[in-house]
Amino acid sequence: MTTRLGAAFTEQAQSCAALGSPFMEQLCTVLAERLSPDNPIGHRLFDWPGDLGPGAESVPLRLCGALHALCLMGRGGLDRVYPPHKVDDDTLWAGIAHALDSETEFIDRFIDTPPQTNEVRRSAALIAAGHIVQDRFGLPLRLSELGASAGLNLHWDRFALRIHDTVLGPADSPIILSPDWAGPLPPKARPDVIERRGVDLNPLDPLRDGLRLRAYLWPDQPDRLRWTEAAIAMSDHVVDRADGVDWLETRLPHQAGTCHMIYSTVAWQYFPAAARARGTALIETASRSATDRSPLAWFTMENDGTSPGAVMTLRLWPGDVTLDLGRIDFHGRWVRFNG
Structure with missing residues (x-):
């Protein structure tokens, strides 16, 4: 039975x-x-x-x-x-x-504590989205990650993405992601990140909680362990312990001369429905005052219930443009990019 x-x-x-x-x-x-x-x-x-x-x-x-x-x-x-x-x-x-x-x-x-990891290979989606945002607005980026855990994916601009014979990002990065890529290349505009910050209800410290981060990587996938250890080594960010939507509200006032990029990777879907509704309303309210000198971008890589993988969606303001960027494996092994 x-x-x-x-x-x-x-x-x-x-x-x-x-x-x-x-x-x-x-x-x-x-x-x-x-x-x-x-x-x-x-x-x-x-x-x-x-x-x-x-x-x-x-x-x-x-x-x-x-x-x-x-x-x-x-x-x-x-x-x-x-x-x-x-x-x-x-x-x-x-x-x-x-x-x-x-x-x-x-x-x-x-086992008292639920699983909590950072899947570094998801940064392939963030690199692609970040290049689009940089190409569109040409301004320095402020990053706000929702459900950031240990915040390892706050450093996506310091990782490299190899697509066939093209490398986006620093070629000397200790983390070079090489997913099975189908579709066009993202724009080559190099993202200029001037601030990175994340939030989580229970943020992990990359050093103190390093064993927990490594433990939830799978023993027969040593590359994931290697990339995670490299990301831990370059960590110099802040992940705040707070309710994600309350925290986001404090981050939404525009800063002239910068583009605010909000994002989540398989995290937004776990926010309660009421919190998602409130967070969406806050972002859309802020979007109405976005300008070419203070634009707003919102990227999500989330499960939409359709296989395979997660859907990548990027919304941009001013103009309220929604881009369907395609799909990505939950562990970032492959990307089907719409561009």
């Missing part, structure tokens, strides 16, 4: 497979099939209140994150069964069962 928890792990396994992680697919499948209330931490997981699936409390990712954190710290013996090793299901489960038994207290604390 399938349990709520087993179904959640199975759903997560399917998502991980679609996002190119065979190990996470195997791990979640093994947990779906073999985890029981009798395992250490089992009762808490099986009795979890509310919706524990990937679209809600994300209990499967919490446990997987805790296990990966242990592996990264060299604890629990998981380094013997995690990538780069490839093991069968019985061997993997034996390793997991040992970690559940020997590291119960750590796992119990770790």
Whole structure:
């Protein structure tokens, strides 16, 4: 009989497979099939209140994150069964069962907090949008990121984007993103960012919370870990702890001679409906006083319920122009760009 928890792990396994992680697919499948209330931490997981699936409390990712954190710290013996090793299901489960038994207290604390990451490859969308905004208005940019987490994607202008034989951004950047790109190139105008700031209800400190950021990256995708570590190393930004819409209201007054670029990547969709409505109204009110010397741009990369990936939308003022920029993989592996 399938349990709520087993179904959640199975759903997560399917998502991980679609996002190119065979190990996470195997791990979640093994947990779906073999985890029981009798395992250490089992009762808490099986009795979890509310919706524990990937679209809600994300209990499967919490446990997987805790296990990966242990592996990264060299604890629990998981380094013997995690990538780069490839093991069968019985061997993997034996390793997991040992970690559940020997590291119960750590796992119990770790899963108190929901998953929170920065997917650096999403900056491919931000680089493309930023080049369009710079090309259109030709002014320095003020950045405001909603749901910024640790704020690693506040540095998108310091990353490079390689599209075939073209590189946008600093060619000597330690982060060079190379998604599978279809469609035209963005404009080549180099964004001039003069201020970057973000907001989150529970912002992570890139240094203090570095283990948590790394733990939610998938063990068989080392490039994601490498890019995240490089982004952590260049962090010099501020992410405010606040309600996103209240914070946005304080950021909306125009500053002459600058373009204000507001954006989110798979975050706006998690704001309550009332907050999204209020935030939209605030932006649209501010847009009515936007001028060529104080323009406003609003970019979103969000799930619209249509597969595959997320939709990229850019609104520009003055003029209230809405651009459908196409779609991007949730982890930034590919981009289908409309230009």
